[in-house]
Amino acid sequence: MSTQTIKQAKTQLRRKIASKLTSLTQKELERQSNNVYVKLIQTPNFQTAKKVALYMSMPTSEVQTLQFIKVCFEMGKQVYLPHCHRIKDASLKRYDAQRAMLIFYEMPDFQSVLDLKPQGQYQLLEPTSGNSLLEPEKSGNTSEKLDLLVLPGVAFTSDRYRMGHGAGFYDDFIQRHVSTFGEKPHSMIGVGLKEQLVDVIPLESHDERLDAVIVDDMIFDDKL
Numbered sequence: 118m119s120t121q122t123i124k125q126a127k128t129q130l131r132r133k134i135a136s137k138l139t140s141l142t143q144k145e146l147e148r149q150s151n152n153v154y155v156k157l158i159q160t161p162n163f164q165t166a167k168k169v170a171l172y173m174s175m176p177t178s179e180v181q182t183l184q185f186i187k188v189c190f191e192m193g194k195q196v197y198l199p200h201c202h203r204i205k206d207a208s209l210k211r212y213d214a215q216r217a218m219l220i221f222y223e224m225p226d227f228q229s230v231l232d233l234k235p236q237g238q239y240q241l242l243e244p245t246s247g248n249s250l251l252e253p254e255k256s257g258n259t260s261e262k263l264d265l266l267v268l269p270g271v272a273f274t275s276d277r278y279r280m281g282h283g284a285g286f287y288d289d290f291i292q293r294h295v296s297t298f299g300e301k302p303h304s305m306i307g308v309g310l311k312e313q314l315v316d317v318i319p320l321e322s323h324d325e326r327l328d329a330v331i332v333d334d335m336i337f338d339d340k341l
């Protein structure tokens with residue numbers, strides 16, 4: 118398949134999942150999110166992780182994360198949340214069409230998460246300052262690598278591939294993590310709803326395979 122055909126197939130799949138998700142009730146979204154969170158907490162990689170990067174969920178189409186973030190603080194984890202950073206210096210682009218990149222900021226406590234305000238084009242709840250991870254324009258960045266990266270997505274497969282909203286942010290972040298720390302985050306876990314589990318995702322060469330995918334009460338990991 119040509120790159121163009123793969124991109125079109127990804128767009129089609131995004132539409133198909135979006136229409137499936139319109140009939141999901143709030144109750145069902147909460148039920149599945151809770152199942153995911155129980156499974157995630159049980160994983161040894163979560164138990165041992167100190168630095169954990171999560172995301173602030175959008176209201177209807179993603180596994181809800183607020184309760185999970187709360188538990189992370191209660192367990193003494195260092196919690197990081199993403200910010201979409203517009204690239205001003207073209208030399209920081211990793212591919213031509215790239216406009217923005219993810220920076221993760223450390224959240225000092227749960228209250229600061231509750232206080233987040235919607236930012237940018239997608240009105241996501243994002244931090245805009247703080248101790249950062251992989252902020253390239255900032256000198257003296259002394260932060261250490263991530264123990265766990267929890268990834269949102271639009272679709273997931275049982276062989277641990279993921280497709281997002283089409284910005285290429287997470288694959289880019291993983292590559293920059295490798296450039297800076299010499300390795301990927303210790304563990305990368307995608308979380309989804311059962312409506313987001315598909316047989317195949319059209320893959321491009323930059324698409325990263327995850328260490329585990331958790332969908333509703335199912336976990337797919339490389340030890341199975």
Ligand SMILES: Nc1nc2c(c(=O)[nH]1)N(C=O)[C@@H](CNc1ccc(C(=O)N[C@@H](CCC(=O)O)C(=O)O)cc1)CN2
Nearest residue numbers: 131172173174175199239241269270281282284286287
């Ligand atoms: N909760 C959450 N936070 C996140 C992400 C995410 O997927 N979920 N991201 C993950 O990278 C980054 C933000 N990236 C995003 C990129 C595009 C769209 C979006 O809605 N885009 C299209 C719709 C595409 C589609 O059909 O799905 C639009 O332009 O309307 C949302 C977030 C960082 N933070």
Ligand SMILES: Nc1ncnc2c1ncn2[C@@H]1O[C@H](COP(=O)(O)OP(=O)(O)OP(=O)(O)O)[C@@H](O)[C@H]1O
Nearest residue numbers: 124127212280281282283284285286287288321323
């Ligand atoms: N490393 C890269 N090199 C070249 N093109 C890329 C790269 N990363 C992403 N792109 C391009 O950017 C677009 C979005 O990529 P992709 O579909 O992989 O994003 P995604 O996984 O859905 O997004 P996200 O990770 O932000 O949720 C695609 O058109 C893809 O070809």
